[in-house]
Amino acid sequence: MGEATAGDGGEVVTAAVLVIGDEILSGRTKDRNIGYIAEYLTALGIDLREARIVPDVVSEIAAAVNALRGRYTYVFTTGGIGPTHDDITADGIAEAFGVPVHHDPRAVEILKAYLGDRLNEARLRMARMPVGSELIENTVSKAPGWRIGNVYVMAGIPSVMHAMLDAIAPTLRTGTVIESRTVEGRGIKEGDVGGPLGDIQAAFPQVMIGSYPHFDGNQFTTSLVLRSRDTAALDAAEAQVRALVERLLAEVRP
Structure with a gap:
């Protein structure tokens, strides 16, 4: 539903996030990265289309990377590049690309300069990466x-x-940023709005329309969110959604 992001050359700009780590799947660590990346990419006009979480298993990392990198413009991974034995992201991605892993000499020099005599064998693992990789700066x-x-x-x-x-x-290549509008239907349940909202969606296929119900302990509210890069269509769809909400509210008023 809705249109894809088009970059300057007209190509679709999409992305996936791959979170790597047993600690995420066990619940011991709560992921805080997917949402951040989603908002960050949306602001750049890049559509995040998929997010996956995989364990610290080389073959599963490799399989996920290969599935995602051929489907989307960009793949962003988080986790598994630290100094411990289970930090095996480099091995999984090297397997996906069919290249060996080495201690990148540029990364080794960065670690030497920063850590000095604290650079031991464990910390040196943070310089492991597939041959042919380009470094990403870490200012922290x-x-x-x-x-x-x-x-x-x-x-x-x-x-x-x-x-x-x-x-x-x-x-990164970027596209036109999606504009978002929210119409609050206070006192309206999702079941009340579902049918007519579907008709509005059908009339405006270039606008993504979602409904999100919540209950504050006293009354239901359904937030209706419209997103599009087509401002004219967004304006027209928003007007119809607001008119729908007003009609429904009039029906429930005493």
Whole structure:
């Protein structure tokens, strides 16, 4: 539903997020990166189309990367590039691309300069990446992320991931930003609005329309959210949605 993002050359600009880590799947660590990346990319005019979470298993990382990198313009991964034995993102992505893993000499020098005599064998793992990777700057803790092909590999720690995403952003192709409008239907249940809202959606296929109900303990409210890059269509669809809400409210008023 709705139109795709088109870049300057008319191509569709899409993305997927791949979160890597047993700790996410076990619930021990709560993911804070998918939502942040989604909002960040939306502001750039890049459509986030899919998000996956995979365990710390080389073959599963490789399979997910290969499934996503051929389907979307960009793939952004988080997690699994630290100093411990289960940080195996490099191995999984190297398997996906069919290249070996090495200690990148540029990354080694960055770690040496930052850590000095604290650079031990464990910390040196943070310089492991597939041969042919390009470094992603890390202004927070210095250990770099990296890119190979259309896959951008970032840390799982949110503050570090934010810095890496800021470093990546200027290099990305972008599209027209989607505009969003919200119409609040206070006192309206989702079942009341569902049928006629579907008719409005059918009339404006270039506008994405979603309904989101919530209950504050006293009454139901359904938030109707419209999103599009076509301002004229968005204006017209919003007017019809507002008219629908007013009609429904008039019907329930005493």
